[in-house]
Amino acid sequence: MHSERGQFVLLYRELREHPDKFRNYTRMSISTFDFLLDLLTPFLSRQDTNCRDAISPCERLLITLRYLATGNSYSSLQYEFRIGISTISEIVKQTCDAIWTLKCRFMPIPSKEKWEDIAQRFCMKTNFPNCLGAIDGKHIRLIKPCHSGSQFFNYKKFFSIVLLAVVDADYTFIYVDIGAFGSSADSGVFKHSKFGKKLASNELDLPDNQPLPGTEGPDMPFVFVADDAFAIHEHLMKPFSLRNLDTRKRIFNYRLCRARRLVECAFGILSNKWQIFLKPMNLKIENAAKVVKAACVLHNLVRERDGVNFEDTLANNMEPADFIHVRGPIVGFSIRDEFADYFMSPAGAVSWQEDMI
The missing domain is CATH 1.10.472 (Cyclin A; domain 1)
Structure with missing residues (x-):
């Protein structure tokens, strides 16, 4: 034809x-x-x-x-x-x-110097210091795969594969993991991803610990931010539990949400530009994964070369998260407490935070 x-x-x-x-x-x-x-x-x-x-x-x-x-x-x-x-x-x-x-060209794992640049951008845009990225998973809708049972049926009641992403302050994908079963929890997908394994074993060449802005110490690690579905870690912060929240914890959760929402916005930009994501894909699993991988690379390519004047309205319309509580190492909790104290101090507070909680 x-x-x-x-x-x-x-x-x-x-x-x-x-x-x-x-x-x-x-x-x-x-x-x-x-x-x-x-x-x-x-x-x-x-x-x-x-x-x-x-x-x-x-x-x-x-x-x-x-x-x-x-x-x-x-x-x-x-x-x-x-x-x-x-x-x-x-x-x-x-x-x-x-x-x-083209992934290595448009989605390379950052060097230590690039991580530091990302952290500066996060602090400037979201007032969250020592932050290297926002992490979350997005369910990519599928027509029910043949002979798949319930593996791809997720808690939102549709069939999917998971796009797990780490996003910088400019809505660009730093890392993606694509193809996990829709029934998998985000925390499990992250734990078994290459990025998650490298983070856990300190193989990502992250910047050295340093004091938070306006303070003389202690030295604090650089961290990624995620929602409550993830396990807390020395380099991964999540919100305080919604039970028994005092002002200090509410402010920390708000400040973390301001940084974490960038990954939600990145998913929104991806879906609005490449509308293949707005309805279920009628593809085999391996072909759906190919499509998602290509779209993520194109997302970074277009943002790098064309730029986007993006009004940050998606974050104000985020759906409430379905929290899955996962416990993590004690050191992660103590680091979260340090951040929470900092956000209450004159050096770390922002003028509007109490109005927002």
Whole structure:
């Protein structure tokens, strides 16, 4: 069915003459599309045959971006691009694999110096010092996988795989782990992820402990922030239990929430840009994971190259968390207490915090 009547031939050149329409169609600027195409061309080039000309890397990328941007089915895309369903399926899988190879470039594990830069941005934007990232899991909706039983059925009563993410202060993914069963708890997914294991064994090259701003000590570790579904740790802070909260604990929970909400906002940005996430994916598990991986890399790429003027309204409309209480090491509790005391002190308090609790 591939012919000159498909969208690539009919629309692509015209879209390039209208940057706003091109951005709306592909979810990125023309310059970013060209940059990405240049990186992917070696992976997407195919040889012509005696029977037909190969589909160009440009058209392969455009089909994949359109699939991610709209969530349209392969059946719909076959009529738009005049390409068979099985071919479109292979194009999307191969292109997503190719995009994931760019992970080391657009989602590298930070160096010690980069961690310090992230902490400075967190402190500036959220008033939470010594913070290296916000961690949370997002359930990616699926049509019920065949012969899967209840493994992918989550506590929200739909089928899913888990996207576990660590996000910096600019809504960029530092790390993602994709594909855990929807029935898995976020804390378990994190514990068994490569990032979680490296954090537990001190292999992430984190900055050395240092005093909180405006104080002379004690030296405090750098930490990640998460909700109450995670286990507290020397380098991972979660809220105080909702029972018997005094003012000090309420203020700590509020201050932690201001930092942690950035990961929720990142998920919102991801879903609004790549609307494949707004409805259940009718894909095999391994192919759904490929799509999510590619979308996360594209998220970072577009934020780096195009920037986003994002009004932080998602955080004001966050749904209450479904808390799963998990206990952690004693040292984590003592560090949390140090942060809580700091947020009550003249050096660490912000003027509006008592109004917000």
